[in-house]
Amino acid sequence: MNKIKNVKLSSKGKLSYEWAKDHMRILVETIDKLRKNKPLEGITLGFCLHITKETSVLLMGAKELGAKIAACGANPLTTQDDIAAFLASNGINIYAWKNQTNKDYNYCIERVLDYKPDILTDDGADMNIKAHFSNKYNLLKIMGSTEETTAGVNRLKAISNKGKLRYPVIAVNNAYTKHMFDNKYGTGQSTIDGYLRSMNLLFASKYVVIVGYGWVGKGVSMRCRGMGSKVIVTEVNALRGLEAHMDGFDVMPMSKASKIGDIFITCTGMINVINEKHLLNMKNGAVVGNVGHFDVEIDTKFLLKNSKSVQEIRPNLSSCTMNNKKIYLIGRGRVANLVAAEGHPPEVMAQSFSNQILSILYILKHHKNMKKIVYNVPAEIDNQIATSALRAMDVKIDALTPEQKNYINNWNP
Amino acid sequence: MNKIKNVKLSSKGKLSYEWAKDHMRILVETIDKLRKNKPLEGITLGFCLHITKETSVLLMGAKELGAKIAACGANPLTTQDDIAAFLASNGINIYAWKNQTNKDYNYCIERVLDYKPDILTDDGADMNIKAHFSNKYNLLKIMGSTEETTAGVNRLKAISNKGKLRYPVIAVNNAYTKHMFDNKYGTGQSTIDGYLRSMNLLFASKYVVIVGYGWVGKGVSMRCRGMGSKVIVTEVNALRGLEAHMDGFDVMPMSKASKIGDIFITCTGMINVINEKHLLNMKNGAVVGNVGHFDVEIDTKFLLKNSKSVQEIRPNLSSCTMNNKKIYLIGRGRVANLVAAEGHPPEVMAQSFSNQILSILYILKHHKNMKKIVYNVPAEIDNQIATSALRAMDVKIDALTPEQKNYINNWNP
């Protein structure tokens, strides 16, 4: 069963799937090694992920391991309709299309839960929230869940802190091979991509304000500098603020940065980091966008309500006229690298999704002995993926010699 | 009169024109200062330029100065149809649409020459070649021409060296405020844009081979490094090869680089810099594209003829299967930053086109005293544009004090 935009897009989606698969060697090899034993036979998996060409490689792979699969999108605006069509044509139960209403979006999550999945894979935790607090689904028997994002992990930890988590969760986001690569290098590149496509303005010489210097903010700052921008960082955490300062970026409060910036990029997972006052401070022509999971980082409600006119002057770019100034908003404040571009490149998602598939198998095997808390990805999975990734990229490294191994355990140099 | 795709796209084109104009302050101010005197009244201008949103600001500006204008595209694939529609609706005689045949392309150039332009503005010199060597047009009385690109300047110099140039030409490309900014920062950014849109692969960690270390190659190398790539440069000029080496790039012959590269970007203006042998050397999965003016830099004829299959798997990306390897070709070897993206951002083109308008006025005023050779842009125009550009960007610099001015002319420190 499925609900998608147009099944005729399937052949176009197949090309995209193959293109992505060709560039996700780590994931493909991981699946290949497991295929023979069909370790997911008899298991139903429920996915709430951005439906992109990379995700299709994960879903098809999980299917090859024997699972029954139901999937929906993780955001109303990010589904690639040709991919959804391809998946529908290949036996995936999928409920997703681009440009959904919030009602549509929730409807699709519920359809996935109707399949009574044994294990959930979530991106932002919306599916897990429903599996906890909706009367219809909060009694489903679920072995566990994995979570892809910082934002989702934070929400699930809040639930766990109140003692209300119903099953174990593995924070795939916290794997080194996930957050280092996906959050830093992935978002770093795809943010440039999303901004270029939506605004097509020059990065060089401009003041770019990066809000937040976590893994995403670090990656975006690095790439904006690489494009020739003058990068300003704002932070609420002293350690990260100090790090940004030492990395040679200008660190200042948003009350000041908001008056200087030409381009703004929010990377925090936090609410209203660009608020009413900041928006009023901005220069005429400022470009504002968000690459965090939820569309809460910019107070777009204030902006849209108080603008005399709002006009989409380019795809995914709204010109908002407020106080005789124009503020340009990317993708209505939704995750710009997915809404205005295609998300992370496949090489990056190969690592994230290898973490997903191995964490799903870990839950399947160990869920009876796991507590109802949020776990990090086991170190051996992380290391195994790093080793596979190097091999997939034909990079060779050294190994410790016996003499050196011995030296580690010795206090006499 | 005009020949375009669809006049209904005009309102969409108007939005793009306004967006570009808002970001081309230098050009707008240059036009504003001259507008009152209508210095181009009674003059017909013939333009052969990429028909983009930025070009529309130049053409509308020239019209406001009193000129009658005829224009065509500078490449069969780069016209933005909405812009062409907007220009047609605003009194510009325009002959341009996206995806032309070569015959269409030549047809359009001839239509422009039919207007008997007094001054030509060319991008690649195709219009000038016709005005020299076509029986129908080689007797037109032309005051002079300006030329936008390195490739075009080289062709016109070849004509001049044979003593066959019919009128003076100003090499706008050679202005510091043109080549430094347009070729380096403009192409630097728009190349990243074109490659991201067409291939959506990770730049970080990849070997990117930049063919040529002129202004374009320098800009592209800098940006690829900024995206985290390992950059390899090939050159035929010892001074530039040495400079690339000192800039920290790996410099090697193409026979070696062709075996290492993951991504190739030609920036030379030269024929067959990626030839048959190099294509055969390449790794499975290599991505090949060109950002030079003409589609001669890669031997695409060989590649397309010898591939068992050629399939467009993504917009502007052809998968060519040759010897059991896939080579991916961007935009069939045509200028990738225009074909697969939107060309340079408006802030950059504002400088290039300010050089154009001031050079056109210079020819109008001085053509009787100019020789039939290729001139550089006069230094005072270059300086004036730099000064305007700084003002437009709110950047202030110092001025020499009288004491310092005196010091220059003095040999006693």
Next chain:
Amino acid sequence: MNKIKNVKLSSKGKLSYEWAKDHMRILVETIDKLRKNKPLEGITLGFCLHITKETSVLLMGAKELGAKIAACGANPLTTQDDIAAFLASNGINIYAWKNQTNKDYNYCIERVLDYKPDILTDDGADMNIKAHFSNKYNLLKIMGSTEETTAGVNRLKAISNKGKLRYPVIAVNNAYTKHMFDNKYGTGQSTIDGYLRSMNLLFASKYVVIVGYGWVGKGVSMRCRGMGSKVIVTEVNALRGLEAHMDGFDVMPMSKASKIGDIFITCTGMINVINEKHLLNMKNGAVVGNVGHFDVEIDTKFLLKNSKSVQEIRPNLSSCTMNNKKIYLIGRGRVANLVAAEGHPPEVMAQSFSNQILSILYILKHHKNMKKIVYNVPAEIDNQIATSALRAMDVKIDALTPEQKNYINNWNP
């Protein structure tokens, strides 16, 4: 009591002390806040640290807090004699001079232990090893120790793993405000300094091989790239190897890198990472040095024994002729940034030493409740130092609003 080179150097040392103090505002403010209560009154502290101008600010500060102090150097070659003289003239019991024999070096450590210190502060763990395994000192009653380096922490953990640690140790090295800043930015800069002074060769265009991509290796790689070098990284850890690869460095085994490199920098804390075979592989003229704590990373024994001639051709640079090739060795393989330059700049050490003083006070207060294991620096100390550091550098950051604080604990965005 003291044993130093020449007390007459004291006035020169005083100038250096003041210069450093002027640039260690965080440490000075930390001391200033505590001074009134003399929290270290009645306590004897034993320090085994590199005796540099920065260390003198720590020792004088600890004295101002009421402690009795005995100190020796942490390396036979790194003592700044003028600083030792200044400290001796100011009531510090100090046993240190430049260019010691190993016997001298051990003699000095023992003299410090003779003072029966309550708390030790160590750099590399040599003093702690003696306090554990020397018959003369292994019964001293010691509250605890702090340790400055990765190398020392590893040795102490090896002892702890065998269950033989006699008192709690705080791994100052593991504080974010220590390793991030000292190991990365501090060693990053001081390595460039040490190599420039000893070899005075061009970094730009050269292949620099960085052995190890931990915090030190990351910092050194970043700076060598900043100097225009082509950086090659070798690693034994897949996660770090992958990170170096994604950061755009060439990653390869040492067997290959040893044939390519012009300059080698070991940053591992591991034995023989440049071994006999690697030395034989090297190109004529290769420069080899180490910035890890111990002089074990390069097999200098092999190099010096097998060289036909060894000549110190510049301060701290030995030319070793082996197999008709010259290999240049910096500071005989000892920590080059301290031996050939002055170690980290004072701004960096201010953070490390603030961690030291606050950790010493923590041990004093809590040692009775601490286990005999290696502890990380408490998070509140780390945060406090980051906050002080930002204030000292006049950098302001934002704070979470009540709305935002609430959002953290909430799973409904």
Next chain:
Amino acid sequence: MNKIKNVKLSSKGKLSYEWAKDHMRILVETIDKLRKNKPLEGITLGFCLHITKETSVLLMGAKELGAKIAACGANPLTTQDDIAAFLASNGINIYAWKNQTNKDYNYCIERVLDYKPDILTDDGADMNIKAHFSNKYNLLKIMGSTEETTAGVNRLKAISNKGKLRYPVIAVNNAYTKHMFDNKYGTGQSTIDGYLRSMNLLFASKYVVIVGYGWVGKGVSMRCRGMGSKVIVTEVNALRGLEAHMDGFDVMPMSKASKIGDIFITCTGMINVINEKHLLNMKNGAVVGNVGHFDVEIDTKFLLKNSKSVQEIRPNLSSCTMNNKKIYLIGRGRVANLVAAEGHPPEVMAQSFSNQILSILYILKHHKNMKKIVYNVPAEIDNQIATSALRAMDVKIDALTPEQKNYINNWNP
């Protein structure tokens, strides 16, 4: 004949000479090719250059080509006394020692002119000024001169503009293989070296103000950014100001930059670019230095006269107390990369000095047909050196194919 500090330093100087020679392959090969014919037999050369290890390779080479040589230093503070001793012991007539008075300095230049040199090689033009305007030497018969620096070329052009140049001058500085490499990469690195040795402060996170964005300023800006600094550029030229802005640096007037900077580096060749007002603007603790040829760029007279105390607190670093603030001055405002460090590394000087030797030979051969003006280095010399440099560094590049050569002269792609 000679006048130096101490001939006993000769054996130390020999080691330095050999170290430099080993790293100046281009120059050595250039000399080797010419040696057999002794092209300088019977010729007397007068050199006014910084007497460094690199210069000794040039002087010894010129001697091997048959010349009689007299030499003096180009600055009272930059002579390396061991090198002077080595040269004196090897038949060079040399008049140079470190820490001269101005009278000493002039005395030495005159001793060189007493040898009646046929050709002069100058660095800053002091020797040429004397050969023009001193009664004792302005009738010497001189074939021509070469000049190493921007500052010297400017002075000689000022003389030429007044029609007073007595013989042809070749501006070695203007060779691409000189200014690109010496001014940009050479000064870029040696400035970092000089500042590190004199101040030993952290570059990362600091505001560094670079005064002037010519070749030297570009190189220094690039390296300071590479060290993690926040770079601010000041300029008087709009084109260069615009370039710095597009390169991502903050561009502003000195009246503003002087209040923000932590570290100042003058790179202009101009007088009083840091003047009285700027010095009064500076923050407590600012470090000020110059890497231009003459010590006129900072108004040190004002600073030293108005400071309550001036104390040399570290080698080449004076602490000046003015208005209760400390301003730290490097090397009393003299060229910091030579005074506080060793000047450019040998690989860079090999290119500059190859230009010198080939330009000297050019003057010898062509002086009768040359006008009394300032010439650029002939393009064939520049290309020849670039080609040699690549070969010396084992870098291979491509060559144009016949098809490609033909394409250049053809206007039909």
